[in-house]
Structures are given as structure tokens and as C-alpha cells.
Amino acid sequence: MIQQTRWKRVPALWILSLIVVFFDCSLLPAEWKQARCLVAENGHANIPIVVSETASAQTRGAADDLAHYLSEITGAPFSVKTGNGSMGLAVGLLNDYPQQNAAPDLDGSNFTIKDREKYCIRSHEKGIYLLGLTDLAVEHAVWDFLHRLGYRQYFPGSHWEVIPRQNTLQINLNVIEAPDYQNRVIWYGFGPWDYAAEPYRRWCQRNRATSGMALKTGHSYGQFIRNNQAEFDAHPEYYAYVDGRRDVRAQAKFCISNAGLQKLIVDSSLRYFAENPEADSISLDPSDGGGWCECEACQKMGSISDRALTLANQVAAAINQPQADGDTRQRYVGMYAYAYHSPPPAIKVHPNVIISVATGFIRGGNTLDEIISGWSEQGARIGIREYYSVYTWDHDLPGLARGSRIDYLKSTIPQFHRQGAQYMSAESSDNWGPNGLGYYLAARMLWNLDEARQTDQLTDDFLTRCFGKAKPPMAQFYEQLDGSHSHLVVSDQYGRMFRSLAAAKKLAESPEVHARLDDLILYCHYVDLYERYRQASGAQRQQAFEQLIRHAYRMRKTMLVHSKAVYRDAVNRDKQVSIPENAQWHIPEPQNPWKESTPFSKSELQQFLEEGIAAYPLTELDFKPVTYSDELVPAGKLISPDQQPGVLQSGRGVQTFYTYVSDTATPIELEVTGGLIAHYRDRGNVKIELWKIGGASQTGERETFVMKDQSVPPDGKTRTVRLPTRETGMYRITVSDGGDRTSVNWKAGQLMVMPSSLDEPIVTSGRWSLYFYVPHGTKVIGVHGGDRGSIQDPTGKEQFSFKDRKANYYSIPVPAGSDGKLWKVNQASGPIRLLTVPPYFIRSATELLLPREVLQADSGLDE
Template identity: 30%
Template sequence: MKKFFFALLLLVSAVNTAISNVLHNREIFIGTNAEEKILSVATNLAVFLEMGTGKRWVIQKNVWNGIGIGLCERKNLNEFVAGIKENEKLSNSNLIGSIKGAFEILNKFGDEGVFLKGTSSSVCIIGNSALAIRHGTYVYLEKLGYRWFFPHPAWRVIPQVDNPFIFFEHAGEPSFCSRRIWYAYGTSSQKCDYDYRKWCEFNRLGGAFDINCGHAWGGIIRRNKDKFDAHPEFFALTQDGIRETNKTYEARKFCVSNEELVKLCIEDSVSLVQKILTDGKQIVEDSESGTNSVNNKKTIMISMESTDGIGYCYWENCKKIGGESEQVFYLAGKVASALQNQFPTVMVGTYAYAGHILPPSFGLPSNLYVQVATAFNKSNLTTKQLIVEWKKKVKNVGIREYYGVMAWDWDMPSQPRGARIDYVVKSLREFYDAGVNAINAESNVGWISRGLGHYIAAKLMWDISLNPNILKKDFINNAFGNSWGPMEELYEEWQKT
């Protein structure tokens, strides 16, 4: 009888242990010091895993013991390791060694650097920031077979996940520190906007380096309307000897040699920086409309980009500065230098675009950021040559790309740049090799014609070493199932048109 009860006790203990392990295997640990951002990331991961496994996942704001999924910022790594050591079964495993090694690996990366390690009973995701951890969760989901090809949820692939624990290891950071594909004319739909934001998130667009270099002079006028109304001499003098006061704000040029105008632009920029530092939110000039959006990332960049279109001031003192490039970058340089003295880490952003696509003849402050436009090139240089010339002037150079402009392509198959996969792949590789650190691509909502190009572009912006043919094959097979054959022919035909 004693043997029977002893055997029964062992059986109950084994069952309880098995149940405990199963529960742990469906837990996501975020540590005791985790920020709200990481809790949000864990919640999102739990939702996706529940869709794939059919089981509920629980988030624990507790020390991770090495079973289940652990999310951790690098700065909290000691707590991560201490929790694993408490689990005797793992104290001698290679998991601790891998995690300790992650500290050295991540030390070489920027804010978006992430390390992942998968075993038969665990997954750990360690990032240099909450954003990096979010990226890591999507890297993990992709390894399980999840996909999000186009923004609408119908283009998501949610696999049946029988076992979420697989052996793998990943360490890296994005190939470009800022990655953006955006709608020039919006969607006029909150649902479409939300779907697009989630698509960007899943495919790891965005970035820790927040770019702000859209057309900004119109915003300066609006914020200081009374002063501009009182001082028409702040506006450019035309060839006819008339000040530009009869145009819309978004078309007016400045008289950049006017010292009071320069002072006003500096004061306006200082005010924006102080507001950002107070509110913790960056005001980003919308590239086309001049409206503002808010970004919570830590990079502070103030745009000093001219209003759209060609033109400059013909007043005598302005002509002494030079043509359009000299005038635009004279003002941008003055503002950048003033901000650098007061806020050493703040940057000033501009385009190299249209009439001011060439670098000026004079030097520029180190905190000036420039995005070279791939269209509206009024110079005799190619985009590659312009990048070379600009890198002689400034440290940080990005690309202002055009994956689609409705007036150019009318959303027809193969017509938008963003639909031509050969162009997307070739250009991104050239930009990466040239040392470009950001891609800012204008496009439109037409996902049928250009969606595959956008998807491949997003993947290469994250990892330029990926094989576009494999990405395309994965898309065709997973998006269309048994219809993959004719759909592959259709996409091939579109590339030849």
C-alpha cells in the first residue's frame, strides 16, 4: 500500500510539473523593471501567438527563469541572467552564455540592435531599446511563418503554430537607420491609416533616427504671421523687384541675407526644440502639406527646408551669397550653427532638391542633415554622383525617393518606380554601398500595382543582404496558395511592361 501511495505521489508530482511547464511555455516575461512600451510589445506578441497556437498567452512582469519567452532591454540584462540562474536545469546550459554574449554583440549596434535566441523550451529577445525589442518580436514571428505582405489584414499570413519553440539565433540591426514609405495624399480613412501603420510596424519600417526635413518655410511663416505681415522685406525679391507677398505661404521664398529674418528663423527653431524637450514629442513637418505630426522618438531634428518649387531672392545682398543652393544652405547653416551652440545634439534637416540639389560652395555645420532627391534633379550629376559630393560636405546623407507619384504613373502596373523590383533592389543596394543612412520614399495607396515592390523594399531596408528572388517566391506562394502559378506569370508580365 505504501508503494502504491508513493507511486501515486510521484505521478501527481510529475503531472503538476508538466502542467507547470506547459503554463510557463505560454508565458511572456518582461522583467520587474520593464517600461510600459515593453508591456505593449509583449501584449501585441501575445495576441499574434494566440492566433497561431490557439492558446492564451500570459504576460508576467516578473523575473524570467529561462522557460517560455523573455523580453529584455540590454540595460536590464543582469536581472535577466539572475532569474535564469535560479532555475537549476538551466544553470549549466549554454543559454546563459549566449545571453551574456549578447551584451557584447549589442554593444556594437545602435538603438535598434536586437539579439534573439531560440531553444526547445524558450525564446529570449534582447534589444538596445523598446523599439529594438518590438523589431525582435516580428523577426521571431516571421521565423514561425507569420507574414504581412500588404496593409489590409487579408494579406496577413497567420500560420498554425504547433510548437512556438524552435532552435535559432539572430543578431543584427537595420541596414538603414531610417526607413519610410509613405502616402503622398493620405487615405482619408482611419482604418486604412491604422492598417498601414501596423504593416510598417510588422515589416520594421520607421527607425530610431527620426528624420525631419520636409518643406518648412511655410510653417515658419504661419507660426510667426504677425512678424512677417509687418516685415514684407523678409520675403524674397523677384526679378521684377517685387517682394513675394502674394503667393501662398507654401510657395514663398525668403530674403536670406536679411539678418532679422535669420534671427527670426533661429528663434523659431529654438522655440520648437524647447517645446520638444518640454513635451517629449517631436514636431515633424509633413513633407508635402506643411502640416505637423508628432513623433515620440529621441532624435531631435528641426527642418529648415525651403518651400517647394524653384526660386530664390534677387536682392543685391542675397545675390552676393549666390544662387538657390547657396541661399537655401546659407540660412540652414546659420540656424544649424546657432542650434549646435545651444543644443549640441540637435540636428537640422534639409533636402538636396530641384534648384538646390547641388552642395553650396562653402562649408556646412556638422549637425546639418541632407536628403538627396532622386527626381527633380536640375544638375548635370547623377544621384550617385550627388551622394558623393554631398558626403564631402555633411556626415549624414539620406535619400528622398519617389516610389510613386500619381501624376506620373496613374497607379498603372509597372509604371511606378516602386513597382519595378529591379529598380528597387538595384537602387537600395547602391544607396547602401554609398553610405546613405535613410530612405524616405513617397508613394500612393495602390498596393495591387506596387505592393510587391513596397514589400521587398521594406525587407531590404531592414536587411540589404536578403535575396529578393526568395522574398518574391515566398510572397507568391504564401499570398495566393494554389493560384500561385498564374499570379507569378502576371507579376512577371508586369515587370516587362
């Protein structure tokens, strides 16, 4: 039996009505009362599915889907017939059944664009209402109803459809639903290949990932040029003036200050809506890249954001002028806050301009939060332009894309909404192997933010329904795909994936579970082939590349790897490989020698498993990591300063330092050089934050914000930054540069350490050489690292070399008499994580801070 009551964001009048429900249901009309409905019993359909005589083809299609799946679930034949909705499963628009008064809390006569997806599911003694304000809302009601019965379409394709079996259905439901995000689009960056388009459409439909508002936001200047090519040819002055000439490329920017250009864009936009009267929006986002107009008039308009917004505002005003035919439909202009036009503007945003803030490619030195708040303060409606997966970044590998990071999704989706976001456009890939669970969870959360607190339960539901008795090993498998957790050793990560699948195959009972596992084996073999290709060189690299492409194509219909992107893009990123002319991605079978669609045999699948298990041994630590407190105190004279000072070099992104202040009269002094990568000097000034650790706090946090400094521009010149303090004790300093690389130095003797643990590795570029302390009694130094560099004992003797080693866990025995002293990481590249000793690097003994318990144990002094 299904029983559930839920009211979501309902009007105050309905809340008042709820009070009546709880105290005296007899006061309500009979149609309002919630009652159990016996839908099917012992394989017999108790009620029909009903549509109105005026039902649209879309609504009739939804009713047919409902009939099909109720028949599959119950084993009973369900039919669809026309009727007035007084009995049966009434599917349709609210206005289709006015005489029933089925949902008086919904207004079907005068609703806005925000209500296009609103629907109700309400049971009564003679049936169930599945009613929406639009045809799309009706579809949502049907698929939500089936979801509540246990139906699932986790990923695209028949293998990932779950149909429960229950020959008796007695249902008690009373829900009103509308999405939290008004627009929700999880889309493929390279687009779907032919076979994937329909399964993807069905997945979107069945997971309510289709939206009632079509928000167009994409680089559109080029399209305006193509649509008005004759005008641009006749008026080259409409193009941006760059480097002393007009840039007449197809994807050029505009000379926005030109009045003729402005009129052309406005007129073209008006013509678009005249030709597409049902359209909700048009995009006025600039073409990608640079090339902004350098003419004097454009520069006088203000920032690049001001210029792009000025044009968008003009179009928004024009397309919303009163129409002669009385049309009052609201129309919108979509634009990104992206790249050169990501910084907030100095001018107001038209109410009908929607700004989708990109979470990547940010310029101007603002944080994402600052960009969102800055545009909001100017009146913008906010959307988010996300990057859940981009093939050129993650190559469909496990745990690398944002779409695989469950913690990121359940944190950011509600956070963006709290910041005012109503629209989500997430670039993704047709790669449901590594990111499918994340995409599914994102769709659930974008509809209902409450489900961000239910990701563990939703994941358990997925594992239980998809894998049955094979759930335990598959839970371990999906832990390896989750990018929320560090996967520091590729061999161990991949090895666990293959071993989990092998264990699951032994436990699986149904053909459906075996089919899903077989698809995942094919995905893991892709991962194996990519790793072989990544490591190969010379002729072997070309051979490994060909094997990768062949396999990606042959497994394409699983949709677990974005085969189109693999085939089209991988060769463009690697000049060591090539695709023969007759094997190009657009050459079809059988003319293409790299393409074949032969089904994979059981023996092949078993071979892939065995090869993967053999190729990727699990990591077995021969040491036990040690946890230290984060209460750092000066080491004093514990170590004599007889070493040559170490070399820190520089870092990109966010660098973290811990320091100790014993004299508040002297500020912390840093020498900071920003913008060491010259072509990235558009990321803004270096941001330096100072936080007090411990001590009094008005709000109870252990860390208290002290100050921020943004005085260092990214110009490659060294500046002195002084950070005053009022209290003695421990402080944290963070230096953030947006990725253009920054060096940080300080006076010799300033107590300063750089953390480097599993969760917080040191951030540094180039070759670096720093010291770390090995406490008394330490027998083994456990580290994680690889690539280059060595570890030297206190005498300067090399005890371990990272040269040509993969990133992995390593242990270094501590010779007698070498504990209680400083050891050195020499000429390393990349992070080295310290696991059995205090996880802090220093330049010299005079700057050493240690966890209090280490200092107490090694010196007997209580600082």
C-alpha cells in the same frame, strides 16, 4: 524547428568571441550559449511570455501581440506575466533584466541614436530573450521573431496577413539585428484616408518600417512664415525680393542674406526644440518651386544651394550648442537636395545637417551620382528622397511606378547605401495592387541589404504563402505588375492579368486565398475602368470618369488603389470631366450620390473577370523575332545611295548612336543643339560620351570609356562638337540632356546608325523619317509601334500604316524582290522597334552599318 545563428555588424571583440564559440563553448558563460527551447508542444504552451514590472505600455503591447499570435500559430493559450526573465519568452529592454546577463554584446547603458533599433533574439534552455535597447527595438524583436516563425503581413489589411499553423515549436536562435538604413519611411503622397491609417501603421510596425530616428525633411519655409506671421508682417524685407518687389506669399522664399531673418529662423528653431525636447530634427528645406531672392546681398552669397545651406548650417550650429541643463542630445536639420538647390554647394555642410538627395526634379545638369558625391564631398550626411509611386504620374496602373520595378529596387537600395546614404524617404501611394510586392521587398531590403540578393526567394515566399496551389498563375500575374520588364502592348498585359486571376480562382482552396484574389479582381477592374476612361471622349468620357470614381471609392478598403488620390486629383488633371458639388470627395455617405460601400457580390466579381478577358485579347505574334549580333561593320557598296536622306529631328533624355571610325586622323564631328524646350533650360549642358566597342581593354570590359564633352549649353544654339579617337573600329555615342530636348546631326556620309530594338527603342521627338535594311530572304518585317507614320518599300510604296493604331506588334509581308534593300519608316511619331531585321535606323545608304553576319550573308564580303 527553427534554428538560426546570425551576427550582423558586430564589434571586433565579439568577432573574437565567435572564434571561441566555434572551438570551446565551455569557455562562455551559460547565458551566452545557444540552446534549443521548446516553446509549445502538441498545442500546449511550454513557457509563458514574461515582461518586467517596469515594462512600458509599448513593450507590454508587444508582449500581448506575441501572446496573441503564438496562440494563433500553435493553438495553445499563451499568457503574459511579470518576471525576472530567467525563464520564458522574456520581452523587454535589455536593462530590464540586468541579472540575466542575456546579451553582454549589447550595451544598454550608453548607446547612440544609431543603436535605437538594435535588439537580440537568443534562445536558452529555459526560454528565449527578445530584448532591445529601446521600446521600438523590442517591438522589432517581437515581429522579427514572428516572421521567423512564418508570420507575414505582406500588405495592409487582414486579407494579406498570413498566420502559419504549427502546434509544436522548438526554437534555436541567436541573432543580433540593427537596420542598414537608419531611417526608413515609405509614405503616402496624398496621405491615408481614415480607414487606411491604422492598417498602414500596423504594416509599418510588423515589417520594421518604423524608425528610431524621426528625420524631418519637407518644404518648411511656409511653416516658418505661419509660425512667425507677425514678425514677417512687421518685416516684409524678410521675404525674397523677386521682379522688383517683395514676394509676401504664404509659401515664399526668404531673403536669406538678411541678418534679422537669420536670427528669426534660428530663434524659432530653438523654440521648437524647447517645446519638443524629444524631437530629433527640424526641417529647413525651402518651399517648392522658384521665386528665389534676387537682391544683391543674396546673390553675393553664392549659388541657391549655398544660400539654403547657409541657413541650415546656422540652425544646426545653434540647436547643438551646450545646454545649461547638461543635455548633450544631438539634434539635426533636414534638407533636400532638390530642384534649384539640388546642385552641390561650394561651402561645407554642418555635421548635423542631413541632405536627402531627390531622385527627381534635378536641376543644374548634374547626374544623381554627381549630386550625391558632390554633397558628400562637402561633408553632408546623405539621405535619399525617392519616388516609389506618385498618383499623378502612374495613376495606380500596373508596371508604371518605380515601386513596381523589382530590379530597380534591388539595385538602387544597396547602391545608395554604398554611396553613403543612411536615410530613405520614399513617396508612395496607398496602391498595394500594383506596387504592394515592391513596397514589401523595399522594407525588407532597407532593413537588411543582404535581402537585395534574395528578391526571387522573397517573391516565391510571397506567392507560396499567399496563394497556395494557385501560385503558378499568380506568378504570371505578378510578372505583369513588375515594371522591370517591358509591357509594350496594354491589351496583352491586362489580358494576362485577368486570365491569371481566372485560372487562380479555379485552383484556390482556402477562403483566405479567395479573398486575396477577389481584391485583385477589383484592382484589375479599376485598371479596366481607367483604360475605358482614358480612351473615351465627349459625354462618354464624363460617364466613364464617374464609373471610375464610384468603383475606386467602393473598393477603397482593399487599399489596392489609392482611392483618396483618385477621387481628389484625377479631376484636376482633366478639364473634360467634373465632379458635381454634392459628390465632392469630402461629402460623406449617404449624402454623396457617388459613394456607396455595398460589398461586391460573387456574380459581380465573375462579371468583372469575364468582361476583362473579353476586352483584352492576348497578342499572338505571326512572326518570330530574329536576334542579331551587335558587331557592326560598314556596309560598303551593298546599297546604292539613290534615296532622299531621312529626317531624324531631335530627342529628349538619352539618345544613342553607333558609328564606325576608319580614319583616326579625323575626329567624329557632331552638330549639337541643346535646350530646344526653352522652359527646361535649367537641366545643364548637354553631356556627350564616347565609348570604344571591342578591342583592347585594361579591365576586360567590352566597352571602354574614351571621353566626355559638356561644351554645349542648353540655349537653342547649334555648336560643333569634335570627338577625337585613337583606334579604328566601332564606337557608341550617348547624348544626354536631362529632358530639355536636343538635336544631333553629322556630316553626310559619316557612318552612323541609331538602335531601335525591344530593349533599346529609338529616342526621337516630332515626326521622323529614317531607313532600315531588310536582309536577303526576309519574308516578314516584324515591328512594334503605333500612332502615326507608315512603312514604305524600296519603291516608295506604302506597305503599312500606323495611323490611329495602338502600340502593338505588327507584321508586314516583304514582296518578292524587295529584300536585300532599304525600306523606310515615313513621318512616324514615337519609337518603332525592329524585330525581324537588323534593329538600326539610318539617314541614308552611305551611313549604313550592319551586323557582320548579315553583311557576310548578303554580300559574301568579310569586312
